[in-house]
Amino acid sequence: MTGARIQPGDILVVDRALTARHGHIVVAVVDGEMTVKTLRLTDALPGLYSENRDYAPIPLINRDIQIWGVVTFVIHEAA
Protein backbone atom coordinates (compact mmCIF):
# COMPACT_ATOMS: atom_id res chain seq x y z
CA MET A 1 0.00 0.00 0.00
CA THR A 2 1.67 3.20 -1.13
CA GLY A 3 0.20 5.70 1.24
CA ALA A 4 -3.40 5.13 0.33
CA ARG A 5 -4.35 6.34 3.77
CA ILE A 6 -7.87 5.15 3.88
CA GLN A 7 -9.75 7.12 6.49
CA PRO A 8 -12.96 6.20 8.24
CA GLY A 9 -15.90 7.26 6.07
CA ASP A 10 -13.94 7.26 2.80
CA ILE A 11 -15.60 5.97 -0.35
CA LEU A 12 -13.79 3.14 -2.12
CA VAL A 13 -14.11 2.35 -5.81
CA VAL A 14 -13.85 -1.43 -6.12
CA ASP A 15 -13.24 -3.28 -9.37
CA ARG A 16 -14.40 -6.89 -9.29
CA ALA A 17 -13.00 -7.62 -12.74
CA LEU A 18 -9.34 -7.22 -11.74
CA THR A 19 -7.23 -10.11 -10.54
CA ALA A 20 -5.71 -9.21 -7.20
CA ARG A 21 -1.92 -9.03 -7.23
CA HIS A 22 0.79 -8.36 -4.72
CA GLY A 23 0.54 -4.84 -3.36
CA HIS A 24 -3.11 -4.32 -4.32
CA ILE A 25 -5.49 -2.88 -1.80
CA VAL A 26 -8.37 -5.31 -1.75
CA VAL A 27 -11.77 -5.76 -0.21
CA ALA A 28 -11.61 -9.25 1.22
CA VAL A 29 -14.17 -11.41 2.93
CA VAL A 30 -12.65 -12.84 6.09
CA ASP A 31 -14.89 -15.14 8.11
CA GLY A 32 -17.96 -13.67 6.45
CA GLU A 33 -17.02 -10.04 7.01
CA MET A 34 -15.91 -7.49 4.43
CA THR A 35 -12.66 -5.78 5.23
CA VAL A 36 -10.13 -3.62 3.35
CA LYS A 37 -6.51 -4.76 3.43
CA THR A 38 -3.32 -4.80 1.41
CA LEU A 39 -2.54 -8.09 -0.26
CA ARG A 40 1.07 -9.14 0.20
CA LEU A 41 2.10 -12.28 -1.60
CA THR A 42 5.89 -12.07 -1.74
CA ASP A 43 6.44 -11.40 1.95
CA ALA A 44 7.73 -14.11 4.24
CA LEU A 45 4.17 -14.43 5.48
CA PRO A 46 1.78 -14.02 2.52
CA GLY A 47 -1.42 -12.47 3.76
CA LEU A 48 -3.72 -9.50 4.20
CA TYR A 49 -1.99 -6.63 5.90
CA SER A 50 -3.74 -3.85 7.71
CA GLU A 51 -2.66 -0.27 7.22
CA ASN A 52 -2.89 0.08 10.94
CA ARG A 53 0.14 -1.68 12.39
CA ASP A 54 -1.75 -2.42 15.59
CA TYR A 55 -3.52 -5.17 13.71
CA ALA A 56 -1.68 -8.37 12.95
CA PRO A 57 -1.60 -9.57 9.35
CA ILE A 58 -4.06 -12.28 8.39
CA PRO A 59 -2.18 -15.18 6.81
CA LEU A 60 -3.76 -16.64 3.68
CA ILE A 61 -3.50 -20.20 4.89
CA ASN A 62 -5.98 -21.93 7.16
CA ARG A 63 -8.56 -19.18 6.93
CA ASP A 64 -11.73 -18.77 4.94
CA ILE A 65 -10.69 -15.80 2.81
CA GLN A 66 -12.09 -14.53 -0.46
CA ILE A 67 -11.08 -11.52 -2.49
CA TRP A 68 -14.25 -9.52 -3.18
CA GLY A 69 -12.59 -6.93 -5.41
CA VAL A 70 -9.61 -4.66 -5.94
CA VAL A 71 -9.72 -1.07 -4.68
CA THR A 72 -8.84 1.26 -7.56
CA PHE A 73 -9.68 4.68 -6.09
CA VAL A 74 -10.12 6.17 -2.65
CA ILE A 75 -12.35 9.21 -2.27
CA HIS A 76 -11.89 11.46 0.77
CA GLU A 77 -14.44 13.96 1.85
CA ALA A 78 -13.01 17.44 1.20
CA ALA A 79 -15.07 19.45 3.61
Next chain:
Amino acid sequence: MSGPFALVDCNNFYVSCERVFAPRLHGVPVGILSNNDGCVIARSEELKRLGVAMGVPAHLIAPALKRKIVLCSSNYELYGDMSARVLEVMRMHYAGVEPYSIDEAWIDLAGHTVKVDELNALRQAIRRLTGIPVSIGLAPTRTLAKLANRYAKRASSGVYVMPAPSDPAHPTLLRATPVDQVWGIGTRLALRLKAQGILTAHALSTADPHALRQAFSVVLARTAMELAGTACFEMNDADSDKHALMTSRSLSRATQCPIALMQAIRQHTNRSAEKLRQQGSTARAVMLTMSTSKHIGPDRHHGRVVIELDHPSQDTFMFLRAARQGFEALYQKGVRYQKCGVMLMDLARTDQQQLSLLENVSGEETLNDALMSALDRANRRFGQRALTVGFIDGAGPWQLKCEHRSSRCTTRWDELARVRRT
Protein backbone atom coordinates in the same frame (compact mmCIF):
# COMPACT_ATOMS: atom_id res chain seq x y z
CA MET B 1 -37.16 -18.37 -33.65
CA SER B 2 -34.20 -20.19 -34.99
CA GLY B 3 -32.15 -21.27 -32.04
CA PRO B 4 -30.29 -22.87 -30.41
CA PHE B 5 -31.23 -21.12 -27.22
CA ALA B 6 -29.48 -20.74 -23.92
CA LEU B 7 -31.47 -19.98 -20.79
CA VAL B 8 -29.47 -18.22 -18.12
CA ASP B 9 -31.13 -18.45 -14.72
CA CYS B 10 -29.78 -16.83 -11.56
CA ASN B 11 -29.67 -19.33 -8.69
CA ASN B 12 -31.85 -18.31 -5.72
CA PHE B 13 -31.63 -14.81 -7.14
CA TYR B 14 -32.95 -12.64 -4.30
CA VAL B 15 -30.91 -14.53 -1.73
CA SER B 16 -27.82 -14.37 -3.95
CA CYS B 17 -28.20 -10.57 -4.24
CA GLU B 18 -28.30 -10.28 -0.45
CA ARG B 19 -25.24 -12.49 -0.14
CA VAL B 20 -23.12 -10.38 -2.48
CA PHE B 21 -23.08 -7.56 0.06
CA ALA B 22 -23.53 -9.65 3.19
CA PRO B 23 -21.07 -12.52 2.79
CA ARG B 24 -21.89 -13.78 6.27
CA LEU B 25 -25.14 -15.09 4.78
CA HIS B 26 -23.27 -17.71 2.74
CA GLY B 27 -24.11 -21.19 3.95
CA VAL B 28 -26.85 -19.82 6.21
CA PRO B 29 -30.58 -20.57 5.66
CA VAL B 30 -31.98 -17.31 4.25
CA GLY B 31 -35.54 -16.36 3.34
CA ILE B 32 -36.80 -13.22 1.63
CA LEU B 33 -40.17 -11.83 2.70
CA SER B 34 -42.85 -10.29 0.50
CA ASN B 35 -43.97 -6.67 0.79
CA ASN B 36 -44.86 -5.78 4.33
CA ASP B 37 -42.77 -8.68 5.62
CA GLY B 38 -45.66 -11.06 5.00
CA CYS B 39 -44.68 -14.35 3.39
CA VAL B 40 -41.52 -16.14 2.34
CA ILE B 41 -41.12 -15.50 -1.40
CA ALA B 42 -37.57 -16.70 -1.98
CA ARG B 43 -35.43 -19.25 -0.22
CA SER B 44 -31.82 -20.33 -0.12
CA GLU B 45 -31.08 -24.03 -0.62
CA GLU B 46 -30.37 -24.34 3.10
CA LEU B 47 -33.81 -22.95 3.94
CA LYS B 48 -35.48 -25.36 1.50
CA ARG B 49 -33.71 -28.23 3.20
CA LEU B 50 -35.15 -27.11 6.55
CA GLY B 51 -38.58 -27.65 5.03
CA VAL B 52 -39.70 -24.00 4.98
CA ALA B 53 -42.24 -23.87 2.16
CA MET B 54 -42.63 -21.16 -0.45
CA GLY B 55 -45.33 -18.65 0.47
CA VAL B 56 -45.50 -19.52 4.14
CA PRO B 57 -46.41 -16.49 6.30
CA ALA B 58 -43.44 -15.39 8.42
CA HIS B 59 -45.52 -15.39 11.60
CA LEU B 60 -46.32 -19.07 11.14
CA ILE B 61 -42.68 -20.16 11.24
CA ALA B 62 -41.95 -21.77 14.61
CA PRO B 63 -39.85 -19.53 16.90
CA ALA B 64 -37.28 -22.29 17.45
CA LEU B 65 -36.75 -22.53 13.70
CA LYS B 66 -36.79 -18.77 13.28
CA ARG B 67 -33.75 -18.43 15.52
CA LYS B 68 -31.72 -20.62 13.17
CA ILE B 69 -32.57 -18.75 10.00
CA VAL B 70 -32.25 -15.25 8.59
CA LEU B 71 -35.32 -13.52 7.15
CA CYS B 72 -34.79 -10.40 5.05
CA SER B 73 -37.32 -7.87 3.81
CA SER B 74 -37.37 -7.72 0.04
CA ASN B 75 -35.09 -5.08 -1.47
CA TYR B 76 -36.46 -4.76 -4.99
CA GLU B 77 -34.31 -1.79 -5.80
CA LEU B 78 -31.20 -3.92 -5.21
CA TYR B 79 -32.59 -6.93 -7.08
CA GLY B 80 -33.61 -4.84 -10.08
CA ASP B 81 -30.20 -3.23 -10.30
CA MET B 82 -28.34 -6.54 -9.90
CA SER B 83 -30.55 -8.04 -12.60
CA ALA B 84 -29.53 -5.24 -14.97
CA ARG B 85 -25.88 -5.88 -14.17
CA VAL B 86 -26.20 -9.59 -14.94
CA LEU B 87 -27.80 -8.70 -18.29
CA GLU B 88 -25.00 -6.28 -19.01
CA VAL B 89 -22.38 -8.99 -18.59
CA MET B 90 -24.41 -11.29 -20.86
CA ARG B 91 -24.56 -8.57 -23.51
CA MET B 92 -20.78 -8.22 -23.34
CA HIS B 93 -20.59 -11.85 -24.49
CA TYR B 94 -23.56 -12.30 -26.84
CA ALA B 95 -25.79 -10.22 -29.07
CA GLY B 96 -29.12 -12.05 -28.85
CA VAL B 97 -29.88 -11.48 -25.15
CA GLU B 98 -33.58 -11.25 -24.27
CA PRO B 99 -34.56 -10.61 -20.65
CA TYR B 100 -37.33 -12.97 -19.58
CA SER B 101 -37.89 -12.20 -15.91
CA ILE B 102 -35.95 -10.52 -13.15
CA ASP B 103 -33.71 -13.58 -12.79
CA GLU B 104 -33.83 -15.25 -16.21
CA ALA B 105 -32.78 -14.34 -19.72
CA TRP B 106 -32.64 -16.07 -23.07
CA ILE B 107 -29.78 -15.93 -25.51
CA ASP B 108 -30.74 -16.66 -29.10
CA LEU B 109 -27.60 -18.28 -30.45
CA ALA B 110 -28.70 -18.52 -34.08
CA GLY B 111 -25.68 -18.89 -36.30
CA HIS B 112 -23.34 -19.71 -33.41
CA THR B 113 -21.52 -22.95 -32.99
CA VAL B 114 -21.73 -22.88 -29.25
CA LYS B 115 -19.05 -24.50 -27.21
CA VAL B 116 -19.63 -25.49 -23.63
CA ASP B 117 -16.42 -23.68 -22.72
CA GLU B 118 -17.93 -20.41 -23.89
CA LEU B 119 -20.97 -20.85 -21.69
CA ASN B 120 -18.74 -21.75 -18.78
CA ALA B 121 -16.77 -18.57 -19.40
CA LEU B 122 -20.01 -16.56 -19.39
CA ARG B 123 -21.09 -18.17 -16.16
CA GLN B 124 -17.78 -17.39 -14.52
CA ALA B 125 -17.79 -13.82 -15.81
CA ILE B 126 -21.26 -13.21 -14.36
CA ARG B 127 -20.16 -14.69 -11.05
CA ARG B 128 -17.02 -12.67 -10.94
CA LEU B 129 -18.35 -9.29 -12.08
CA THR B 130 -21.67 -9.34 -10.25
CA GLY B 131 -21.23 -12.00 -7.57
CA ILE B 132 -24.38 -13.79 -8.75
CA PRO B 133 -24.21 -17.56 -9.44
CA VAL B 134 -26.15 -18.67 -12.53
CA SER B 135 -27.07 -21.90 -14.28
CA ILE B 136 -27.14 -22.17 -18.04
CA GLY B 137 -29.10 -24.64 -20.13
CA LEU B 138 -28.53 -24.97 -23.85
CA ALA B 139 -30.89 -26.67 -26.31
CA PRO B 140 -32.35 -26.35 -29.82
CA THR B 141 -35.66 -24.91 -28.53
CA ARG B 142 -36.79 -22.72 -25.65
CA THR B 143 -38.85 -25.47 -24.07
CA LEU B 144 -35.87 -27.83 -24.11
CA ALA B 145 -33.53 -25.08 -22.88
CA LYS B 146 -35.84 -24.57 -19.92
CA LEU B 147 -35.51 -28.28 -19.15
CA ALA B 148 -31.76 -28.19 -19.71
CA ASN B 149 -31.61 -25.44 -17.13
CA ARG B 150 -33.17 -27.70 -14.51
CA TYR B 151 -30.39 -30.19 -15.15
CA ALA B 152 -27.79 -27.42 -15.12
CA LYS B 153 -28.94 -26.53 -11.60
CA ARG B 154 -28.08 -30.06 -10.49
CA ALA B 155 -24.80 -30.28 -12.41
CA SER B 156 -21.73 -29.16 -10.49
CA SER B 157 -20.53 -27.22 -13.52
CA GLY B 158 -23.75 -25.18 -13.68
CA VAL B 159 -23.98 -25.69 -17.44
CA TYR B 160 -26.01 -28.36 -19.17
CA VAL B 161 -26.28 -28.99 -22.89
CA MET B 162 -29.30 -30.97 -24.00
CA PRO B 163 -28.45 -33.93 -26.22
CA ALA B 164 -29.51 -33.41 -29.86
CA PRO B 165 -32.98 -34.80 -30.69
CA SER B 166 -31.28 -37.41 -32.92
CA ASP B 167 -29.17 -38.62 -29.99
CA PRO B 168 -30.59 -41.72 -28.21
CA ALA B 169 -29.98 -39.89 -24.92
CA HIS B 170 -32.71 -37.37 -25.88
CA PRO B 171 -35.74 -39.72 -25.56
CA THR B 172 -34.23 -41.33 -22.46
CA LEU B 173 -34.02 -37.96 -20.79
CA LEU B 174 -37.55 -36.96 -21.79
CA ARG B 175 -38.88 -40.27 -20.50
CA ALA B 176 -37.39 -39.45 -17.12
CA THR B 177 -39.09 -36.05 -17.06
CA PRO B 178 -42.64 -35.90 -15.63
CA VAL B 179 -44.92 -33.87 -17.87
CA ASP B 180 -45.68 -31.30 -15.15
CA GLN B 181 -42.03 -30.24 -15.23
CA VAL B 182 -42.31 -29.04 -18.80
CA TRP B 183 -42.35 -25.28 -19.33
CA GLY B 184 -45.89 -23.91 -19.42
CA ILE B 185 -47.59 -27.05 -18.10
CA GLY B 186 -49.28 -26.32 -14.82
CA THR B 187 -50.76 -28.77 -12.35
CA ARG B 188 -54.23 -28.63 -13.82
CA LEU B 189 -53.12 -29.21 -17.40
CA ALA B 190 -50.81 -32.01 -16.23
CA LEU B 191 -53.82 -33.74 -14.65
CA ARG B 192 -55.78 -33.53 -17.89
CA LEU B 193 -52.81 -34.89 -19.80
CA LYS B 194 -52.41 -37.73 -17.35
CA ALA B 195 -56.03 -38.67 -17.93
CA GLN B 196 -55.07 -39.12 -21.58
CA GLY B 197 -52.10 -41.27 -20.66
CA ILE B 198 -49.52 -38.55 -21.25
CA LEU B 199 -47.30 -38.80 -18.20
CA THR B 200 -43.85 -37.79 -19.37
CA ALA B 201 -42.23 -35.17 -21.57
CA HIS B 202 -41.46 -37.97 -23.97
CA ALA B 203 -45.11 -39.00 -24.29
CA LEU B 204 -46.01 -35.38 -25.00
CA SER B 205 -43.25 -34.98 -27.58
CA THR B 206 -44.47 -38.02 -29.52
CA ALA B 207 -48.19 -37.17 -29.32
CA ASP B 208 -49.87 -36.04 -32.53
CA PRO B 209 -49.73 -32.21 -32.60
CA HIS B 210 -53.06 -32.00 -34.46
CA ALA B 211 -54.79 -34.10 -31.84
CA LEU B 212 -53.25 -31.96 -29.09
CA ARG B 213 -54.44 -28.85 -30.85
CA GLN B 214 -57.97 -30.22 -31.10
CA ALA B 215 -58.17 -31.57 -27.57
CA PHE B 216 -56.19 -28.84 -25.81
CA SER B 217 -54.69 -25.79 -27.44
CA VAL B 218 -52.34 -24.60 -30.10
CA VAL B 219 -49.85 -23.67 -27.39
CA LEU B 220 -49.69 -27.25 -26.13
CA ALA B 221 -49.24 -28.55 -29.69
CA ARG B 222 -46.29 -26.20 -30.04
CA THR B 223 -44.85 -27.28 -26.70
CA ALA B 224 -44.92 -30.88 -27.99
CA MET B 225 -43.11 -29.87 -31.15
CA GLU B 226 -40.55 -27.91 -29.18
CA LEU B 227 -39.86 -30.97 -27.03
CA ALA B 228 -39.26 -32.95 -30.21
CA GLY B 229 -36.72 -30.34 -31.29
CA THR B 230 -38.58 -27.89 -33.55
CA ALA B 231 -38.41 -24.30 -32.34
CA CYS B 232 -41.88 -22.68 -32.38
CA PHE B 233 -41.98 -20.15 -29.56
CA GLU B 234 -41.15 -16.50 -29.86
CA MET B 235 -40.14 -15.00 -26.59
CA ASN B 236 -43.46 -13.36 -25.84
CA ASP B 237 -45.66 -16.31 -26.71
CA ALA B 238 -45.68 -17.79 -23.26
CA ASP B 239 -46.49 -14.61 -21.40
CA SER B 240 -47.79 -11.66 -23.29
CA ASP B 241 -47.10 -7.97 -22.83
CA LYS B 242 -48.24 -6.24 -19.72
CA HIS B 243 -51.88 -5.42 -20.32
CA ALA B 244 -52.50 -4.17 -16.85
CA LEU B 245 -50.50 -2.51 -14.09
CA MET B 246 -51.28 -3.27 -10.48
CA THR B 247 -50.13 -1.66 -7.29
CA SER B 248 -51.58 -3.22 -4.19
CA ARG B 249 -50.44 -3.74 -0.70
CA SER B 250 -51.59 -4.89 2.69
CA LEU B 251 -51.92 -2.18 5.30
CA SER B 252 -49.72 -2.85 8.29
CA ARG B 253 -52.91 -2.69 10.37
CA ALA B 254 -56.52 -2.92 9.30
CA THR B 255 -58.44 0.34 9.24
CA GLN B 256 -61.96 1.60 8.72
CA CYS B 257 -60.90 5.22 8.45
CA PRO B 258 -61.93 6.55 5.03
CA ILE B 259 -59.25 9.24 5.09
CA ALA B 260 -56.46 6.72 5.69
CA LEU B 261 -57.86 4.39 3.04
CA MET B 262 -58.16 7.14 0.49
CA GLN B 263 -54.53 8.10 1.16
CA ALA B 264 -53.39 4.54 0.51
CA ILE B 265 -55.39 4.51 -2.70
CA ARG B 266 -53.89 7.83 -3.68
CA GLN B 267 -50.40 6.45 -3.12
CA HIS B 268 -51.07 3.34 -5.20
CA THR B 269 -52.62 5.42 -7.96
CA ASN B 270 -49.65 7.78 -8.04
CA ARG B 271 -47.29 4.80 -8.25
CA SER B 272 -49.22 2.90 -10.93
CA ALA B 273 -49.54 6.04 -13.03
CA GLU B 274 -45.82 6.65 -12.79
CA LYS B 275 -45.06 3.10 -13.94
CA LEU B 276 -47.55 3.52 -16.75
CA ARG B 277 -45.88 6.66 -18.05
CA GLN B 278 -42.49 5.04 -17.65
CA GLN B 279 -43.42 2.23 -20.01
CA GLY B 280 -45.01 4.68 -22.42
CA SER B 281 -48.57 3.38 -22.13
CA THR B 282 -52.01 4.77 -21.59
CA ALA B 283 -54.84 3.18 -19.61
CA ARG B 284 -58.53 3.16 -20.35
CA ALA B 285 -59.90 1.95 -17.07
CA VAL B 286 -59.09 1.93 -13.39
CA MET B 287 -59.91 -1.01 -11.16
CA LEU B 288 -60.05 -0.55 -7.43
CA THR B 289 -60.02 -3.44 -4.97
CA MET B 290 -60.56 -3.22 -1.23
CA SER B 291 -60.62 -6.22 1.04
CA THR B 292 -60.57 -7.26 4.66
CA SER B 293 -58.08 -9.71 6.12
CA LYS B 294 -58.57 -13.23 4.84
CA HIS B 295 -58.24 -14.55 8.37
CA ILE B 296 -61.47 -13.08 9.70
CA GLY B 297 -63.77 -15.78 8.35
CA PRO B 298 -67.41 -15.16 7.44
CA ASP B 299 -67.15 -11.38 7.75
CA ARG B 300 -64.68 -11.39 4.93
CA HIS B 301 -65.32 -8.63 2.51
CA HIS B 302 -63.83 -8.18 -0.89
CA GLY B 303 -64.91 -5.31 -3.10
CA ARG B 304 -63.88 -4.63 -6.63
CA VAL B 305 -65.03 -2.03 -9.09
CA VAL B 306 -63.88 -0.94 -12.51
CA ILE B 307 -64.29 2.64 -13.65
CA GLU B 308 -63.92 3.31 -17.31
CA LEU B 309 -62.34 6.50 -18.48
CA ASP B 310 -63.74 8.57 -21.32
CA HIS B 311 -60.58 7.99 -23.31
CA PRO B 312 -57.09 6.53 -22.86
CA SER B 313 -55.06 8.56 -20.44
CA GLN B 314 -51.74 8.90 -18.63
CA ASP B 315 -53.00 11.52 -16.26
CA THR B 316 -52.76 10.88 -12.52
CA PHE B 317 -55.60 13.39 -11.93
CA MET B 318 -57.93 11.38 -14.16
CA PHE B 319 -57.00 8.12 -12.45
CA LEU B 320 -57.47 9.64 -9.02
CA ARG B 321 -60.90 10.95 -9.95
CA ALA B 322 -61.85 7.46 -11.09
CA ALA B 323 -60.33 5.86 -8.00
CA ARG B 324 -62.24 8.24 -5.74
CA GLN B 325 -65.45 7.36 -7.56
CA GLY B 326 -64.63 3.68 -7.06
CA PHE B 327 -63.90 4.23 -3.41
CA GLU B 328 -67.27 5.88 -2.86
CA ALA B 329 -68.94 2.89 -4.51
CA LEU B 330 -67.04 0.29 -2.48
CA TYR B 331 -66.50 1.77 0.95
CA GLN B 332 -68.73 0.40 3.67
CA LYS B 333 -68.84 2.00 7.04
CA GLY B 334 -67.60 -0.18 9.88
CA VAL B 335 -65.66 -2.60 7.71
CA ARG B 336 -62.00 -2.90 8.66
CA TYR B 337 -60.04 -3.01 5.44
CA GLN B 338 -56.69 -4.74 5.30
CA LYS B 339 -55.67 -4.34 1.71
CA CYS B 340 -56.35 -2.14 -1.25
CA GLY B 341 -55.08 -2.07 -4.77
CA VAL B 342 -55.26 0.06 -7.87
CA MET B 343 -55.00 -1.50 -11.28
CA LEU B 344 -54.68 0.42 -14.52
CA MET B 345 -56.26 -1.59 -17.29
CA ASP B 346 -56.63 -1.89 -21.02
CA LEU B 347 -53.20 -0.49 -21.69
CA ALA B 348 -52.05 0.72 -25.07
CA ARG B 349 -48.82 2.21 -26.24
CA THR B 350 -48.94 5.96 -26.65
CA ASP B 351 -47.36 5.67 -30.06
CA GLN B 352 -50.04 3.28 -31.32
CA GLN B 353 -52.94 5.44 -30.44
CA GLN B 354 -55.64 6.85 -32.62
CA LEU B 355 -57.62 9.79 -31.49
CA SER B 356 -61.21 9.32 -32.45
CA LEU B 357 -63.29 12.29 -33.45
CA LEU B 358 -64.90 12.38 -30.05
CA GLU B 359 -61.65 12.07 -28.19
CA ASN B 360 -59.98 15.30 -29.12
CA VAL B 361 -57.54 16.49 -26.58
CA SER B 362 -58.77 19.31 -24.41
CA GLY B 363 -56.65 22.18 -23.20
CA GLU B 364 -56.71 20.80 -19.68
CA GLU B 365 -55.08 17.59 -20.80
CA THR B 366 -52.24 19.16 -22.72
CA LEU B 367 -51.49 21.11 -19.59
CA ASN B 368 -51.63 17.93 -17.49
CA ASP B 369 -49.26 16.11 -19.85
CA ALA B 370 -46.61 18.69 -19.11
CA LEU B 371 -47.45 18.56 -15.42
CA MET B 372 -47.13 14.76 -15.34
CA SER B 373 -43.74 14.74 -16.99
CA ALA B 374 -42.54 17.41 -14.56
CA LEU B 375 -43.86 15.25 -11.71
CA ASP B 376 -42.01 12.17 -12.94
CA ARG B 377 -38.79 14.11 -13.44
CA ALA B 378 -38.96 15.54 -9.94
CA ASN B 379 -39.57 12.11 -8.43
CA ARG B 380 -36.74 10.58 -10.38
CA ARG B 381 -34.43 13.29 -9.14
CA PHE B 382 -35.56 13.73 -5.55
CA GLY B 383 -36.81 10.23 -4.77
CA GLN B 384 -40.11 8.48 -5.03
CA ARG B 385 -43.05 10.45 -3.70
CA ALA B 386 -41.12 13.70 -3.49
CA LEU B 387 -44.14 15.09 -5.34
CA THR B 388 -47.53 13.42 -5.33
CA VAL B 389 -50.97 14.36 -6.51
CA GLY B 390 -52.93 14.74 -3.30
CA PHE B 391 -51.75 14.40 0.29
CA ILE B 392 -50.11 11.16 1.45
CA ASP B 393 -48.93 10.84 5.03
CA GLY B 394 -45.44 9.33 5.06
CA ALA B 395 -46.06 7.43 8.29
CA GLY B 396 -49.51 5.97 7.72
CA PRO B 397 -50.35 2.27 8.09
CA TRP B 398 -50.24 1.82 4.30
CA GLN B 399 -46.53 2.56 4.16
CA LEU B 400 -44.34 -0.38 3.39
CA LYS B 401 -43.11 -2.30 6.38
CA CYS B 402 -39.60 -3.49 5.72
CA GLU B 403 -37.81 -3.75 9.01
CA HIS B 404 -35.11 -6.07 7.80
CA ARG B 405 -34.31 -4.57 4.43
CA SER B 406 -30.68 -4.57 3.44
CA SER B 407 -28.97 -1.48 2.06
CA ARG B 408 -29.72 -0.44 -1.49
CA CYS B 409 -25.98 -0.32 -1.92
CA THR B 410 -25.78 -0.31 -5.70
CA THR B 411 -28.20 2.55 -6.26
CA ARG B 412 -27.99 4.93 -3.27
CA TRP B 413 -24.93 6.93 -2.32
CA ASP B 414 -25.96 7.06 1.29
CA GLU B 415 -26.44 3.29 1.49
CA LEU B 416 -23.10 2.05 0.11
CA ALA B 417 -21.82 -1.26 1.48
CA ARG B 418 -19.51 -0.81 4.44
CA VAL B 419 -16.18 -2.52 4.97
CA ARG B 420 -13.97 -2.73 8.03
CA ARG B 421 -10.73 -0.79 7.92
CA THR B 422 -9.01 -2.81 10.60
